[in-house]
Structures are given as structure tokens and as C-alpha cells.
Amino acid sequence: MAELPQLHSDDTRERLLAAGLALFGRHGYDGVTTRMLAAAARVNQSAIPYHFGGKEGVYRAVAEFIAAEMGPRIQSLTREAEQRLQDPATDPGELLVQVVRDLAAASFVPGHPLAWFIFLTREQFHPTPAFDVLYERFTRPGHTLVSRLLARVTGQPEESPENLLLAHALIGAMVAFGSARTTLQRRLGWSESDYEPAQLQAMLAVIEQHCRATVAGLRRQA
Template sequence: MNVRPLTKTSNERSDATRRRLIDAGMELFGVNGFDATTTRALADAAGANLAAIPYHFGGKDGLYRAVAQAVIDGLNDQMGSFLDSVQREMDAGVGSPHQAMALIERLMADFAEVVLQRPEADNWVCFVMREQMQPTEAFSILYDSPIKRMRDLFSKLLSHVSGLEPDHVRIKLTGIELLGLVYVFRVARASTLREMGWQTINEAAYAEVRTVILESTRLILRGLQAKN
């Protein structure tokens, strides 16, 4: 019944085991889902003993929650800097719709880079998508993520572009739509690869995808601006 006894002296070895288990969980839970991932597979992948899971996390569920938290942390690592950057520029004052559009395009480019190019994303994107489709108790952890920060930034910036209020229905839905422009190439990756005749989304392929995403973004933004 002894779960993470919180020793004063931070034990490096146990921290390493926890981290390895979380890494393994990110990979296996993300790819195969909760039920399809066995504790034995997790322990093997982490190079840890089977009993380390109940010991460190109280059980399989606890490890899953820890992985969810690690996903958030990873998102913060990968998205925090450019979110902060845009936030700062926004706080300094958005002079024109054109400036707001430029910031949104930057957000989209950086987000696409993270979601479609970073190899680490392979794991957490699937993890998050699975929680979207069938939320567990871990969904609340994931909801307050950098992605929500990004949606909020979108709302404010889109407000500058369109002249509508940031919490206007149209604005919020458009923000979700923009994220969808990126998500679709990850979620429907299997179909995309097959349709395009690609083996992977390599450098050249990503360049094409990125172009289309940014082009569509620009068009949607320009349309939103022209309207009001």
C-alpha cells in the first residue's frame, strides 16, 4: 500500500524508473490505448519490473494519469515558448488586423511543426485524440493544456481580425476549425499516406502539407476580415 513514499532524499534511481515507465506508457497507451496495453508490456518496454507499476503509481490507472500529466508537460515544453512569444506580442498591443493575422499564421506554422513533424508527437497526439473520442477521467487533465491556451489566443486574435467579440460563437468555432486544418493530417494520416502514395510524411511531403495548411489559414482569415 506504499505509493511513492516521498522520501526527503530524492532517489534518482526510482525517479528514473518512473520516467521510463511514463515514457513507455506514453508510447504504448498512445498507440494502442488503455486496454490493449498490458502491464507486462509496459514493464518490458520500460526495462522495469512488473511490480514497479503498482509500487510507483498505485496501479495501471495511476500510470495512465501520470502519462496524461506528462503529455501536458511535454506540450508545454514544445509549445510553451512560441505561445509565450505570441502572447507577449499580443499583450504589447495588436495594431492592425493584418498584424493579428500574421500572429495566427505563426501559431499555425509552429503548431503544425509540432504536431506533424516532431517524432515525440506521434505518441501524445494519439493519446489526446483517444481521450477526445472517449474521455476518461484523465480528460480534465488534458483539457487545461497548452492547446486550450492556443484556442484562447486564437479567439483574441480572431477578434482583432474580424471585429467580433472573442467569445462570439463564430470566432470560437473558427478557432477550432483552424486547429482542424492541422489535426486532420495527423488523425487521418493512414488515409493521407495512402491517398498521396507516400510512405511517410517526410521533409518534402511536409512542406506541401504546410503550404496547404497556411494557404487555407490565410484564406479563412482574409474572409473573416472582409466580412465585417
């Protein structure tokens, strides 16, 4: 078998990360071998222990990559929301609607492939040590931001079970556009691939509408 061409170090890592994201999402951690990773990335198998220490290192690096992409976006939204809440004129309900829409927009921007959602969904059902990376740097900060704003709307304690469940419901409505996209695409007759820009805008409008209706209902109950 002919030797694969030598690649630059960064190129090798990027290829292995891309291969890991696709393969781990499709087959799970146990269903992927280092041989499969090397073949998909078109690199020598020895590159895996050299760059990542082994298959587990590739898996964790995929989680860190997703967290590094999404974490700063959520941090930016959190800082902006906290600054706006310092203004007495800020409507926390309206701010919540905008934050949920912005979170959805950050999650569905072009370049975030279906493999992201498959990988994240697998970690929800079968958490590995990589889940801690995603939770601390990505999912918990987003969940905390939504629950904090919800508490301003409902008057409930931010960390109360009722408030956290409400926050989870709001986030879940948004996540469904990623984790259950095939059902939606078939119902609407859309191609089963990445969402197109016009489709994304339609989804964001519905997510905003749903959140706004939820806020209005909560205010009536308060």
C-alpha cells in the same frame, strides 16, 4: 522465469512512460494490463505501483508528459503574440497565420511519434480524468490563443460561439495531418511512418496557405 535486471529509477520511469504511451494509444486504458506494461518496458511488474501507484498513475503520467512537452511551447507563443499585439502596426491576421503555422510546427516536430496523436484522439472520444490535464495545460491554451487572434480579425467577441467554432475549424484543419495521417500518406504514396522533414515542410506550407485564405475570406465578410 528469470528476474529482469535492476534499472535506475529514472530509466525505469522512462521505459514505463514509453510503454504506456504506445500501449494506451493502441489499446485504450481498459485494454492494457500492468503485465503488458511491465513486459513492454522490460521491468518488474512491481515497478508500476512503486513509481506510479498503479496503471491509472501511468496513464495520467503519460498525459502529463505530453502536456509538459507542449504546454511551454504554447505559453511561449502566447507571450510573444501578446507582446506583438501591443504594437499598433501588428496585423492580427498575419500574426494569426504565423501562430497557426508555429503551433503546427510544434506539434509535428521530430520525436513526437504517432502514438501521441492516437493517445490524444482517444481522449477526445473517450475522455478520462487525464483529459483535464491535457485540456488545462495544452489544448485549451492553444485554442484560446487562436480564438483571441481570430476575434481581432473578425471583430466578434472572443468567447462567442461563432468565434470559438471558427477557431476550432482552423485548429481542426491542422490536427487532421496528425489524426488522419494514414489517409494522407496513402494518397500521396508516402511511407506510413513518421513524417520526413521535406514532407513536414510541405504540410506546414499548406497549413499556412489554408489559414491565410481563411483570414482573407473573413476580412471580406467583415
